Amino acid sequence: MPDLNAKSPVWAMIVLSDVTSTRRMEQVRSDFVANVSHELRSPLSALLGFIETLQGPASSDPEASARFLSIMESEAQRMARLIDELLTLSKVEADEHITPDDVISVDQIISDVAGLLSVRAMAKGMKLRTLVEKDLPPITGDADELTQVFQNLLSNAINYGSEDTDIRLDIGLVENLPETGVPGIFVSVTNHGEGIPAQEIPRLTERFYRVDKGRSRSMGGTGLGLAIVKHIVARHRGHLEVKSEVHKETSFTVMLPRFDENIL
Ligand SMILES: Nc1ncnc2c1ncn2[C@@H]1O[C@H](COP(=O)(O)OP(=O)(O)O)[C@@H](O)[C@H]1O
Numbered sequence: 045m046p047d048l049n050a051k052s053p054v055w056a057m058i059v060l061s062d063v064t065s066t067r068r069m070e071q072v073r074s075d076f077v078a079n080v081s082h083e084l085r086s087p088l089s090a091l092l093g094f095i096e097t098l099q100g101p102a103s104s105d106p107e108a109s110a111r112f113l114s115i116m117e118s119e120a121q122r123m124a125r126l127i128d129e130l131l132t133l134s135k136v137e138a139d140e141h142i143t144p145d146d147v148i149s150v151d152q153i154i155s156d157v158a159g160l161l162s163v164r165a166m167a168k169g170m171k172l173r174t175l176v177e178k179d180l181p182p183i184t185g186d187a188d189e190l191t192q193v194f195q196n197l198l199s200n201a202i203n204y205g206s207e208d209t210d211i212r213l214d215i216g217l218v219e220n221l222p223e224t225g226v227p228g229i230f231v232s233v234t235n236h237g238e239g240i241p242a243q244e245i246p247r248l249t250e251r252f253y254r255v256d257k258g259r260s261r262s263m264g265g266t267g268l269g270l271a272i273v274k275h276i277v278a279r280h281r282g283h284l285e286v287k288s289e290v291h292k293e294t295s296f297t298v299m300l301p302r303f304d305e306n307i308l
């Protein structure tokens with residue numbers, strides 16, 4: 045250690061701040077605000093347009109009025125969903141690790157989520173097949189957040205999978221999770237369909253990123269589902285893997301560390 049009280053030499057401290065990274069963060073933030081505004085403005089413009097039509101030309105046409113009202117309902121629902129998902133995202137985005145206070149049986153969550161979405165799958169002629177390894181240990185985590193993860197993944201498999209195909213839900217043990225090396229549980233959601241080109245995969249979990257914007261919109265998508273999945277999985281010290289073969293299979297695998305009495 046230098047003696048700072050000594051007469052010479054003179055010590056100086058220079059603080060270098062990373063301007064590039066600050067600028068990049070500002071850019072990301074302003075892109076996000078622009079995206080949110082755009083995503084909220086388009087259903088809002090549709091609503092305003094239909095209100096004007098209903099007050100004017102369509103006011104004496106009950107058939108057209110009913111049709112417009114049903115479009116207005118789905119646009120309003122899209123806005124409500126977007127706001128809900130933005131709130132969820134802002135909650136989970138902090139990336140702080142969750143306090144593992146719920147002891148969770150993953151197969152129970154999967155069976156609840158499958159039950160919830162089975163009507164939508166059936167409407168596309170899809171069957172949900174669940175394969176669960178025997179004697180799975182519980183894990184610790186946040187039950188509501190994990191339910192959200194599997195709802196988003198299964199909902200994507202239904203939306204982007206082809207009609208009259210099966211969706212597979214596999215649940216089993218993992219010996220070593222990537223990065224942490226701890227044992228855990230995996231859940232894979234696999235569907236058949238167009239798939240995702242390899243170069244698109246790294247960007248899937250970005251906020252508002254969609255491979256096919258028109259298709260996502262027609263499904264009522266917000267482009268936030270996988271961003272939410274990514275953050276919840278990270279908060280659980282887990283890992284997300286995406287594999288896709290174009291025009292064949294796509295699978296999203298979530299790995300979560302298993303229940304540990306020592307951290308309760
Ligand atoms: N199972 C899947 N098969 C093909 N593409 C998918 C699948 N899951 C997600 N994607 C692609 O990833 C994009 C982002 O997904 P997501 O964040 O859930 O947003 P959203 O579904 O609202 O568009 C989707 O728009 C779609 O292009």
Ligand SMILES: [Mg+2]
Nearest residue numbers: 200265269270
């Ligand atoms: Mg989605």
